[in-house]
Amino acid sequence: MLALNAQDIHMQQRAASKQEAIKAIAGLLTQKGLVEAGYQDGMLAREAQTSTYLGSGIAIPHGTTDTRDQVKHTGVQVFHFPDGVDWGDGNLAYVAIGIAAKSDEHLSILRQLTRVLSQDGVEEQLKKVARAEQVVAILNGETTGAQALIFKPEMVLSGFPASDMTTLQAVGAGLLKNHHCLNNEGVSQLVGGSPIHLGQRHWLLGESEGVEQTGVSVVMPATSFTHQAQRVSALWCLAANNGAHLPVLKTLTQWKADEQLAACVSLSPQALVNACSPEASTDASTAIASTDAHGKVTDEATKEGESGTFTVTNSHGLHARPGAMLVNTAKKFHADIQVANASTQSASVNAKSLMKVIALGVKHGHQLHFTAQGADAEQAIAGLGNAIKEGLGEHA
Incomplete structure (x- = not known):
């Protein structure tokens, strides 16, 4: 299993832009013999397609599926930027994890990061770290200062x-x-x-x-x-x-x-938890928008909802780009949307959270089961099914 090690962490780095940062990381991946020189183009192309900023000061630049043949050995190189690098949309990345993966070996790191990103104070800790071992501890969720909210x-x-x-x-x-x-x-x-x-x-x-x-x-x-x-x-x-x-x-x-x-009080327990989560993607009042002016629940709010199960045909499952495409599709709808990996019998998670979707560990051929509640639930299930059928921005 691919893991983060102190020898892969490079402290006190500087970059004027995310493109400059990506080039520096790609150069080191090449120098370490993990990739061919052409992999840099894939990393820049991936960034142009979809931002690789995950949140909490962490970015995960990596190549496109078209440049997987440029990967010689799976591995990572991690740059720490104490001053931060503008990763777009006002997001500062203090740690950039450059990933070179021949298939899906890197998913273990992504799943770990999704747990870390839901914890409190991670970004502030990454600003202040002085040693590579501290970066590894934070990214592995081993620090006591980073603690998630327990609300299920x-x-x-x-x-x-x-x-x-x-x-x-x-x-x-x-x-x-x-x-x-x-x-x-x-x-x-x-x-x-x-x-x-x-x-x-x-x-x-x-x-x-x-x-x-x-x-x-x-x-x-x-x-x-x-x-x-x-x-x-x-x-x-x-x-x-x-x-x-x-x-x-x-x-x-x-x-x-x-x-x-x-x-x-009329929300389901899952919807109530979702509405209160740190990564709630919509205004908190959206979750109870199906109430009238007197606070009475309307017919739309009492519907059982819609559901659908779809097979993921992406060759490498739901890595960052198709995962982001799935989440962005879900965010187009007001409905509360949950998704579970039916192939692994996982618990349902918020389909509008990239962290939680990636943590499902979806591989090629896995089935995703969606449930949606809200006025546009039927359209949401249909839209998600179409997006998966079309390959989530990749060739199936």
Whole structure:
């Protein structure tokens, strides 16, 4: 399996543009005997087709499928740019991972990077690193400062038979403990805490003591009850030891401003988690756009949705370019779109997140199963099917 090593990291590099950076990386790949000189043209051509910037200060320049014959040995060379390099659209790359791959050996690195990109503080760490070993640790997700938010559909519990706030707090704390976010001390602190009223029957309770990982749970009672003269329809519990929970607070704040908090209880657990994720691709209110002016869920929001299963015919599966094409297609639609790798029986992920799509590890011949909910769900499934059939920007 291809892996990142300290000897492949080149610190304190400078480049006036991403093209200059790519040429320098291609030159080193050639010097190391990994590629022929013509591979540089493929790397520049790939960048002209689709940006290889992934996020969090990381870019992955690599060649086109037409220049795979220029690869002699699979490998990587990593440049660290402490001042950053403009990679387009205002994105600064502090680390560029130049990839030379004969087939799909590099997918292990891409899958690892998708996990790192979802963590908090990665870009800031990459700005400050001084040693190659530190870069490897960050990119491998081994640093304690980079921690992802733990918020999964199974941490959203609706219809719970509770008639008092203390019961909701205990259930919310239990969900967080079960997902290794709170220890016993944290559970006690959360259960004994005092929730604040956000408005529209939603309450918020946070805890920073006894936190092992930053996480969120949501508990909704089967029947709304009264607490401190205010009704209760949902309790949001936060366990935080870093800033990974901030996107959730931002989403709640926006929903409150848009007077849509009441409507979000009608979202499926998966849709609720997606709407609060750091990489949510649309405005937070989009997820509950299918509500009328009074917060009542419309017929469109209660539909079961559409689904479709399609076979990926790309020779090298969903690497960066076809993956980006798939995600860009999904983003054209307002529907909440989930995708799973049916061939490996993976869990469903947000089809509008490049990080999560690449992490599915889709290879040639694998089947992708899509589900979509929303007013344009049928068009979304049809559009994704056509895009896959046409090769996602590559010859099938």
